[in-house]
Amino acid sequence: MRESPRFVDGYLLALLARASHAASAGFHARLKARGVAVPVWRVLATLQGAPQGVTVGELAGICLMQQPTMSKLLDRMEADGLVVRQRQGRSMRILLTAPGAALAAELVAEARAHEAVLLARHAGAAPALKALLRDLAG
Amino acid sequence: MRESPRFVDGYLLALLARASHAASAGFHARLKARGVAVPVWRVLATLQGAPQGVTVGELAGICLMQQPTMSKLLDRMEADGLVVRQRQGRSMRILLTAPGAALAAELVAEARAHEAVLLARHAGAAPALKALLRDLAG
């Protein structure tokens, strides 16, 4: 009846990783069912509502990937007709194509719906939780 | 002065992922400096204090990886002399070797120290946060 003494069950970073993983699992399954990889979704979500485009480095930072990984992901997304690259100075602005924007809009709508369910389950706690998370992300 | 309208800045799953990533960044940098990959650390931390061993499937679940990924990670860790496999019935019990246990103990100590700093920065909030995260992890 005693609590498990396992280190990883109490370790904050493990709890964060586990919570993130578990909370995302449902939506990630929907993405997979639609044939959209998680990194692709992250890029689409980031570009959604950024009509002037976002640079490769910014995308990498926001999507929590490294820059070369992002460059290659963008190669594939460009090949799939989801985004275009536009050189601007020394950086590169990444923009959604029309099909890319359409897909992004659909997925963001699904994500919002999915989030609403999650938030409903944790009714009052959401704002405080989000504030804490932002703080941790500091 | 208005809040950024970027979807990803308010999306719970993105906040979770970002908080997890940011909070772990410091410790992950220390791991890298010691030449220990994050997945290796997760396995060591999980096996720490499990003298009777843990199965491959359990390890995969706890470490948030897929089973074949874990099998191959264990191949490398076994080759590096950190763990041994011991067949038990149809499953496989993974045990730390002496060097593996030594490394695990060191790293867990560092992790605890690192966590203490994080928790100190968010003094009172920690228990509530951990409870919320456990809840989210369902």
Added chain:
DNA sequence: CCGCGACATATGAAAAGTCATATATTGGCC
């Protein structure tokens, strides 16, 4: 105007991860 350091992105070779499926082991049923 040319060259040079700084910043931004791309690329090549190697490592790790993924998906589907093969192999191994057990327990139960006839």
Added chain:
DNA sequence: GGCCAATATATGACTTTTCATATGTCGCGG
């Protein structure tokens, strides 16, 4: 006892990620 479905792990072909570094682009001193 041998066969079969169920469970646990391993493996092979392929994709993605990573690390280090190359390439490209700007701003500036001379």
